[in-house]
Amino acid sequence: MNAPVRPGTLSAGVSSVSLPLSLPEPAIRFERVGKTYPGRRGQQPVGALAGIDLDVPAGTILGVIGRSGAGKSTLIRLVNGLERATEGRILIEGTDVTGLTESGWRQQRRRIGMIFQHFNLLSSRTVFDNVALPLEIAGAGKAEITEKVERLLALVGLSDKSARYPAELSGGQKQRVGIARALATDPKVLLCDEATSALDPETTRSILALLKQVNRELGITILLITHEIPVIKEICDRVAVIEGGQIVEQGETFAVFTNPQHPTTASFVETVTGVELPEHLAHRVRKEARPGDNIVLRITFLGENATAPVISRLSAIVGVDVNILAGRIDAIAGQPFGSLLVSVPSRAPESDAVLGALRSLGLKAEVIGHVS
Numbered sequence: 001m002n003a004p005v006r007p008g009t010l011s012a013g014v015s016s017v018s019l020p021l022s023l024p025e026p027a028i029r030f031e032r033v034g035k036t037y038p039g040r041r042g043q044q045p046v047g048a049l050a051g052i053d054l055d056v057p058a059g060t061i062l063g064v065i066g067r068s069g070a071g072k073s074t075l076i077r078l079v080n081g082l083e084r085a086t087e088g089r090i091l092i093e094g095t096d097v098t099g100l101t102e103s104g105w106r107q108q109r110r111r112i113g114m115i116f117q118h119f120n121l122l123s124s125r126t127v128f129d130n131v132a133l134p135l136e137i138a139g140a141g142k143a144e145i146t147e148k149v150e151r152l153l154a155l156v157g158l159s160d161k162s163a164r165y166p167a168e169l170s171g172g173q174k175q176r177v178g179i180a181r182a183l184a185t186d187p188k189v190l191l192c193d194e195a196t197s198a199l200d201p202e203t204t205r206s207i208l209a210l211l212k213q214v215n216r217e218l219g220i221t222i223l224l225i226t227h228e229i230p231v232i233k234e235i236c237d238r239v240a241v242i243e244g245g246q247i248v249e250q251g252e253t254f255a256v257f258t259n260p261q262h263p264t265t266a267s268f269v270e271t272v273t274g275v276e277l278p279e280h281l282a283h284r285v286r287k288e289a290r291p292g293d294n295i296v297l298r299i300t301f302l303g304e305n306a307t308a309p310v311i312s313r314l315s316a317i318v319g320v321d322v323n324i325l326a327g328r329i330d331a332i333a334g335q336p337f338g339s340l341l342v343s344v345p346s347r348a349p350e351s352d353a354v355l356g357a358l359r360s361l362g363l364k365a366e367v368i369g370h371v372s
């Protein structure tokens with residue numbers, strides 16, 4: 001399990017000495033947070049979250065992934081004050097927001113932007129007026145509003161749609177308006193609630209690219225919730241996997257994806273990192289070897305290895321034919337990752353030489369089975 005990292009203290013053995021470290025304060029911190037919804041009309045209370053310990057480092061993108069009912073919406077609603085935690089504390093840029101009054105939350109929300117799956121635009125307002133709304137509420141003057149809205153529409157690539165109404169826009173354009181509106185009050189933190197779930201894959205990619213630009217260029221911390229693992233793979237620096245109201249695994253996206261510890265994480269990442277044998281081969285693969293068989297190996301490439309000419313090097317080192325059966329090379333959180341299924345002769349010493357050469361090339365190899 002990738003245990004939560006706790007910046008700020010360093011525990012030394014059983015004496016638990018706390019030394020201050022100069023690590024930056026997380027933008028958002030959950031400390032043993034729990035949420036139980038009260039039972040309504042004779043129903044039992046519903047435990048939605050328990051024991052949530054999670055840091056969202058400032059300037060990063062952290063994605064929380066989980067299946068329906070896992071507690072994702074509850075988690076994000078606690079950060080913008082739409083729900084209140086029943087246990088633990090939530091700190092935003094070091095400020096404990098757990099016990100804020102409604103007027104305290106109104107102040108706090110100006111530092112937090114939020115975008116939604118269904119955009120939540122006002123249909124009777126133009127694009128310009130939708131983006132202007134939070135500034136009007138904050139009491140900004142006309143000149144300031146015009147300057148800011150035009151700048152934000154340029155940022156999201158919608159300057160030419162300023163006078164249009166939401167009904168005249170595509171889903172991707174509506175979400176761009178949502179992003180511009182969320183940025184209007186110069187938030188430090190952007191919350192994204194299934195922001196691409198209503199969009200097609202190509203539009204999803206363009207919105208994710210925009211979110212990454214917002215993060216990198218404006219330094220805005222992003223906490224997103226999703227049930228789609230490609231979203232995490234594409235833009236998240238860190239990931240937390242939530243199940244049954246608890247975080248079952250968290251860490252840097254690349255580390256979690258390439259070495260998942262929890263079965264739920266493994267089943268999520270398998271869909272983006274796994275490689276399957278072609279069907280005509282899959283049913284011929286056996287556990288036990290027979291004379292003359294080939295071994296089927298899964299080779300995993302990480303980082304720089306993923307783009308190295310490994311197969312030709314392998315053939316050159318051991319002098320055997322390496323037959324590629326299936327493969328995928330991809331990027332996870334910007335780092336190359338690859339997986340190949342190959343077959344090689346199972347006779348010793350060739351097979352031992354192949355496994356030895358793979359190890360010497362720094363690759364992870366796993367025997368899947370044998371095939372004639």
Ligand SMILES: Nc1ncnc2c1ncn2[C@@H]1O[C@H](COP(=O)(O)OP(=O)(O)OP(=O)(O)O)[C@@H](O)[C@H]1O
Pocket residue numbers: 037038046047048066067068069070071072073074075227
């Ligand atoms: N207002 C509420 N009152 C009572 N129970 C609730 C309330 N909101 C959510 N729950 C319950 O809390 C648990 C977590 O729900 P939540 O909506 O946070 O999950 P989720 O991961 O966002 O699911 P989905 O992806 O389907 O939206 C579920 O059992 C849900 O039924």
